[in-house]
Amino acid sequence: xxxxxxxxxxxxxxxxxxxxxxxxxxxxxxxxxxxxxxxxxxxxxxxxxxxxxxxxxxxxxxxxxxxxxxxxxxxxxxxxxxxxxxxxxxxxxxxxxxxxxxxxxxxxxxxxxxx
Numbered sequence: 170x171x172x173x174x175x176x177x178x179x180x181x182x183x184x185x186x187x188x189x190x191x192x193x194x195x196x197x198x199x200x201x202x203x204x205x206x207x208x209x210x211x212x213x214x215x216x217x218x219x220x221x222x223x224x225x226x227x228x229x230x231x232x233x234x235x236x237x238x239x240x241x242x243x244x245x246x247x248x249x250x251x252x253x254x255x256x257x258x259x260x261x262x263x264x265x266x267x268x269x270x271x272x273x274x275x276x277x278x279x280x281x282x283x284x
Contacts, residue, residue: 175191176189176190177189210278210280212284213234217230219234226259227282227283227284229259231281232257239253239257242275245275246274265279
């Protein structure tokens, strides 16, 4: 068996397309990558793309992603549906305290609403 001990460049029609590295080097470079649960708040592609493409608020995108109506989310927060509608309007700029309450109602992290 021939075990490479240095980098190997793979080309296709004279263009580099891949590099083979020794496993020990690969393992050292990516040790723990993906092995531990991330504590960083992330946003699903579906939510982010709707906010950017449709110019809707992150609150609305998350609510709809989670399959909730405005009335459902409002009930979880203990506010009226119309009050919740104002919070998720594109021009709304809710305070951090409000974002925390919305995040709690949607069972997400506040950072997932403010980006």
